[in-house]
Amino acid sequence: MTKLTQWLWGLALLGSAWAALTMGALGLELPFPCQEVLWPLPAYLLVSAGCYALGTVGYRVATFHDCEDAARELQSQILEARADLARRGLRF
Amino acid sequence: MASPGASRGASAATAAAASPRPPQGRSSRRDKYSVLLPTYNERENLPLIVWLLVKSFSESSINYEIIIIDDGSPDGTREVAEQLEKIYGPDRIVSRRRHSFLCGGTAYIHGIKHATGNYVIIMDADLSHHPKFIPEFIRKQKEGNFDIVSGTRYKGNGGVYGWDLKRKIISRGANFITQILLRPGASDLTGSFRLYRKEVLQKLIEKCVSKGYVFQMEMIVRARQLNYTIGEVPISFVDRVYGESKLGGNEIVSFLKGLLTLFATT
Numbered sequence: 001m002t003k004l005t006q007w008l009w010g011l012a013l014l015g016s017a018w019a020a021l022t023m024g025a026l027g028l029e030l031p032f033p034c035q036e037v038l039w040p041l042p043a044y045l046l047v048s049a050g051c052y053a054l055g056t057v058g059y060r061v062a063t064f065h066d067c068e069d070a071a072r073e074l075q076s077q078i079l080e081a082r083a084d085l086a087r088r089g090l091r092f
Numbered sequence: 093m094a095s096p097g098a099s100r101g102a103s104a105a106t107a108a109a110a111s112p113r114p115p116q117g118r119s120s121r122r123d124k125y126s127v128l129l130p131t132y133n134e135r136e137n138l139p140l141i142v143w144l145l146v147k148s149f150s151e152s153s154i155n156y157e158i159i160i161i162d163d164g165s166p167d168g169t170r171e172v173a174e175q176l177e178k179i180y181g182p183d184r185i186v187s188r189r190r191h192s193f194l195c196g197g198t199a200y201i202h203g204i205k206h207a208t209g210n211y212v213i214i215m216d217a218d219l220s221h222h223p224k225f226i227p228e229f230i231r232k233q234k235e236g237n238f239d240i241v242s243g244t245r246y247k248g249n250g251g252v253y254g255w256d257l258k259r260k261i262i263s264r265g266a267n268f269i270t271q272i273l274l275r276p277g278a279s280d281l282t283g284s285f286r287l288y289r290k291e292v293l294q295k296l297i298e299k300c301v302s303k304g305y306v307f308q309m310e311m312i313v314r315a316r317q318l319n320y321t322i323g324e325v326p327i328s329f330v331d332r333v334y335g336e337s338k339l340g341g342n343e344i345v346s347f348l349k350g351l352l353t354l355f356a357t358t
Contacts, residue, residue: 003274004356053268060264065251067328074219074330081143088179090139090172 018042124155125230126209126290129217130199131173132163137219138172146180148223154230160187160217161203201297204290213287218333221285225327229287232323239292239320242278242312243285243327250280250326262339266347273355274313278322281309282347285327292320305343306350313358 001009020026022039030038086092127145131138142158149156160173173187186206190199204212213229215221221243229241244250246267255263270281282305288296295318300310315322 002356002358003354057261057264057268060246060268061257061260064255064260064264065249065328067251067253067330070222070251070328071253071330074222077144078140078219081140085139085143085179090175090179092139 015042121155123211124157124209125149125211125213125226125287126204126207127156127158127213127215127226128161128200128203128207129158129215130161130163130203131165131169131217133165133167133169134217135165135167135169135172137217138169139176141217141219141223142176142180142185144219145223145226146184148226152227152230154227155209157183157207157209158185159203159206160185161199162187162189163199164189200293204294204297207290210290211287212290212293214293215285220329220331220333222328222330225285225325226287228325232325233287236321236323238323239289240312240315241287241323241325242280243283244278244280244324245283245327245329247279247324248326250328252329252331254331259339262344266344266351270309270351273351274309274358276309276312277316278312279324281312283327283329284308285329286311302350302353304350305347306354309350310354310358313354317358 018038018041021030022035145158162170162173170189177185177187188202188206190202200214213226225243232238233241245252296311296314299314300307302310312322
């Protein structure tokens with residue numbers, strides 16, 4: 001099963017469960033407070049997912065490690081390399 | 093048929109067939125690591141990356157060879173490669189060319205034919221990947237008997253130098269979407285600094301169809317499908333090229349297209 005079909009299945013399952021419960025299709029009479037929460041649940045979950053995504057990406061960007069040392073080390077190694085290679089006969 | 097590790101003086105021209113080996117930890121004296129370096133217009137950087145590779149391998153007493161596959165660069169990269177072959181010897185440097193500029197896996201297909209090692213390392217030739225991490229890859233591979241070890245910029249003390257805020261946001265954003273959609277089990281999918289068992293790389297290249305960034309992603313996704321094990325090592329990525337070639341709209345679009353294709357087909 002591809003990732004796409006997994007997602008479609010998952011959404012279909014949850015979507016139909018939600019629809020069934022909110023429309024009362026199964027003949028279940030849910031208490032009003034439950035229905036109040038259930039009805040906007042998809043929209044609420046979508047917004048929460050969006051916030052989670054923004055928060056996570058924001059956190060990861062903020063903690064993205066900057067390798068200053070690596071760049072400096074590379075620069076000095078480049079000089080060392082050029083000198084050594086010239087000694088070994090490389091014509092740049 | 094050349095057996096891996098035994099042929100230090102093997103002529104570079106013999107195409108080494110892959111001899112299957114049991115995936116157990118074995119003595120490092122019999123392991124040989126082939127580095128595949130596809131190059132295009134890397135006349136300046138090629139000698140430097142080779143020097144750094146030779147230094148890292150020699151310091152750790154690792155048996156190695158470096159295979160340079162040039163895509164017909166017009167700037168004289170090929171001549172530099174040949175000079176390096178003379179300086180370090182043909183059993184350490186193998187230089188080959190291809191006659192057309194093709195992306196993705198085709199450079200690796202070409203290069204792997206000449207590899208006499210039992211492990212293959214792929215990396216960029218523009219000095220963004222530092223060879224000092226290769227002994228760490230090797231250690232990690234032995235530790236977990238992994239089929240693949242991938243360098244990651246996103247975990248541990250991995251990181252990047254030379255990226256502005258916009259680039260970082262795009263990078264993390266793209267990686268986040270990729271993780272959600274593909275759940276790949278590896279933190280850095282577009283990275284191209286990896287160690288593979290040779291037979292694993294051969295198998296994966298056969299199966300992959302995409303090019304560029306997406307090819308690297310596809311390799312990991314296919315590896316998971318085939319139940320190969322993947323280890324990770326944090327690396328630092330020193331981007332000296334970004335200043336010249338900003339990440340354009342085109343690249344982002346083709347990345348998204350590739351991502352959605354993988355999402356829908358794997």
